Amino acid sequence: MNGSVVIAAGGTGGHISPGVALAEVLSEKANAFGFESVYIHSLVRNQNNPDLLQPPCEVLWHNIPQLGGIKTLIYPFLFLIPFLKTIIRFRKLKVNAVIGMGGYSSLPAILYAILFRKSLYLCEQNCVPGKITRVFSRFAKKIAFSFELAEEFHIPGKIIGNPIRKRVIPEHLNIRQNENLHEGKKNTINVLVLGGSQGARQLNQMILKAMENSEIASKYKFRLLTGTNLYDETKNKASNDAEIISYANDMKPNYEWANLVVARSGAGVIAECLVFGLPMILIPYPYAADNHQKANANFIEKEGAAVTIHSTSDDPTPLVKFLLTWKDHSEVLREMGHVSLALSNVNAAYQTVSYFFSESK
The missing domain is CATH 3.40.50.2000 (Glycogen Phosphorylase B;)
Incomplete structure (x- = not known):
């Protein structure tokens, strides 16, 4: 696989931290995994997030509005321009794969992958899968779960664990x-x-x-x-x-x-x-x-x-x-x-x- 991979990690720290952990691995081994470049796609309001102050790769900032409230009816219009900017940028960067970490902020990257038939992968951190995972799981090539899903959910994937940033990992694994x-x-x-x-x-x-x-x-x-x-x-x-x-x-x-x-x-x-x-x-x-x-x-x-x-x-x-x-x-x-x-x-x-x-x- 050529081109680049984007990790859509915006929203809250619960989405950003594991996304950064994946970016750390991919930045070190991009060529081994078949990519030329690695990017994080995150919200502008996350610019002061501690994990994104010194990121392991370039961060592509976007300002997709949050869904809900009185803006619901006009949301498609508010969404369109930032989404078009995302498409132009991703095409220029030859994005061939997207990893969605969940949350509404991952929506433009996920839609890009679906519309342009790029490889889509999802990470689900919680036992109750979020709406993004539930809606787009059928479009994903693979889904990784942090924990066992609650029994009422049946989404195919693999339980691996929540990715941990290097700076948090203990020197010695013991108690x-x-x-x-x-x-x-x-x-x-x-x-x-x-x-x-x-x-x-x-x-x-x-x-x-x-x-x-x-x-x-x-x-x-x-x-x-x-x-x-x-x-x-x-x-x-x-x-x-x-x-x-x-x-x-x-x-x-x-x-x-x-x-x-x-x-x-x-x-x-x-x-x-x-x-x-x-x-x-x-x-x-x-x-x-x-x-x-x-x-x-x-x-x-x-x-x-x-x-x-x-x-x-x-x-x-x-x-x-x-x-x-x-x-x-x-x-x-x-x-x-x-x-x-x-x-x-x-x-x-x-x-x-x-x-x-x-x-x-």
Whole structure:
């Protein structure tokens, strides 16, 4: 195959991060996989996304409008001009293959592949496939899944794992940070709280309330990544014992510090926790599209790497219950960590690219 390949990775970080991971592999091995060049196709509003500030390949920016709201009726007209620009650019760059990472922002690249009969591949991060995957799966040559799909969906493809960026991958694949919990060599359990790049007020408030319990405060040390917008609010309400951080560009040190993670159940966060062998308390975002975070959390809980809290309030009662149970039974966290690591696939990016494009010999 000659020409170039485009990775359509816009929308949210959950689409961008695995797309960048694929771009890292393809940029290094483009010729081996039969391509001259590799590009990322992403929204203009993502120009400040940390993963796209120093991308592994050139980023082609576009401004396709988001579907929905009062613009629905005039959407085709708003879509047309940016789409025509995409066509002209892709033709000039000899784009012969498109990898769609999901989300509405991948639509122009996917339509280009279909209209001009180019090879189309899809990556689905969640247990509940997004609308893009459901609608365009029949046009795709191959589809790669991060996790097992919810039982009501029957889309042909291969379960590989969520592609992980190189800078997040741990140096050593083990669960060393939890081994000493079981052996009684560590008195404090480090809890990393992740609300996503925009933060999650519910998680922040739940943790702060849980810390009011003296038994929890004496056994657990909390590090809250609040999100930039919620940093001041959380900092002002926190006690001196909580470590409050607005945002971390380099997540590896935080994962290495942690013994336990409390987080939303986006596919990207889950995949990163898995490669570090971390047990999780997952609190799904209840308003996620198609309630896909609930399905993700339920799958990881069923496998034994996490417990879930399905709640829209900041009531700390279920969280406190888990933490008090594990306070004197940290071996449970150790075993959950074993399961977590077993579910991970640190080579998902390379394996996904290899699945899509058989490497030439």
